[in-house]
Amino acid sequence: xxxxxxxxxADWWEVEALYDLCFAPGRTALSSYRLRDGVPTVAPLCLxxxxxxxxxxxxxxxxxxxxxxxxxxxxxxxAVHPTRQGEGLGALLISESLAEARRLGWxxxxxxxxxxxxxxxxxRKLEGVVMPPPTNPxxxxxxxxxxxxxxxxxxxxxxxxA
Numbered sequence: 817x818x819x820x821x822x823x824x825x826a827d828w829w830e831v832e833a834l835y836d837l838c839f840a841p842g843r844t845a846l847s848s849y850r851l852r853d854g855v856p857t858v859a860p861l862c863l864x865x866x867x868x869x870x871x872x873x874x875x876x877x878x879x880x881x882x883x884x885x886x887x888x889x890x891x892x893x894x895a896v897h898p899t900r901q902g903e904g905l906g907a908l909l910i911s912e913s914l915a916e917a918r919r920l921g922w923x924x925x926x927x928x929x930x931x932x933x934x935x936x937x938x939x940r941k942l943e944g945v946v947m948p949p950p951t952n953p954x955x956x957x958x959x960x961x962x963x964x965x966x967x968x969x970x971x972x973x974x975x976x977x978a
Contacts, residue, residue, distance in 0.1 A: 818873060820912060823862040831864060838895035847948035848928055849861070851890060851975050852879045858889060860920060861913050865905055873897050874905040876913055880976035881926070883945055886969050887976070889917055890929040910937050914959065926973065928955045929948040944959045944970030 823831060835843065843849070861878040876894040880887060891913075894903045914937065917925065927934065928951055931941060939957040945966075947956050958966045 817867045817868050819867075820863060820865050820908070822860060823857075823864045823875065823877070827864050827872075830872050831877075834872055834895050834897060835874055835893050839893065840893065843893070846928075847951050848890065848892060850948055851881050851973060853975075855879055855881075855940040855976050858913075858917075861889070861917055863909055863913055865909065867900075871897075873900045874909055878913065878917070882974050882976055883926070883969050884971035886924070887922070888923050888973070889925045890973075891925050892929070907937075914961065918961040923960070923962040924969070925959040927957050927959075928952075929957055931957060932956070942966065946972045948973065950962065973977075 853865040858880055861876075863876050864872060865874040867873050874894075874896040877892065879890045881890040882888060894901075894906055894909060914925065926942065926945065927939065927946060928972040929939075929959070931939070934957050937959065939959045941954065942956050945956055945958065946953070960966055
């Protein structure tokens with residue numbers, strides 16, 4: 817049994833430790849982190865899952881960003897503790913957070929990730945949307961929370977301005 821809840825300020829460092837455990841050293845040097853630096857998360861979409869003993873099992877975060885002056889959600893990072901992988905926790909976090917993003921009125925989501933994994937949620941490669949280098953364009957994926965939301969949206973991904 818797991819408890820799904822919004823990440824709190826008290827969870828921050830524990831979530832950071834999970835990300836450190838799950839990702840390669842130097843993860844904060846990735847281009848997506850430059851878009852997040854100094855920008856507050858979209859708090860209602862930043863979720864944690866804890867087991868019955870209160871141990872952190874998984875976490876997901878979202879950040880605002882822009883493409884061609886259009887607001888977007890930047891999904892990530894998402895991580896599942898290595899001892900909990902294969903239980904569907906990542907899929908649950910993605911599904912629940914995307915549903916909440918839709919309820920909150922967001923239209924489009926972007927992530928940098930593995931297309932075969934994220935395709936099952938409806939993410940597709942974005943043409944003409946450019947992450948800061950060095951990002952492999954094949955890994956720039958988008959999801960429409962509103963039908964047609966990515967149509968005609970192209971350009972550089974930039975930090976949120978407001």
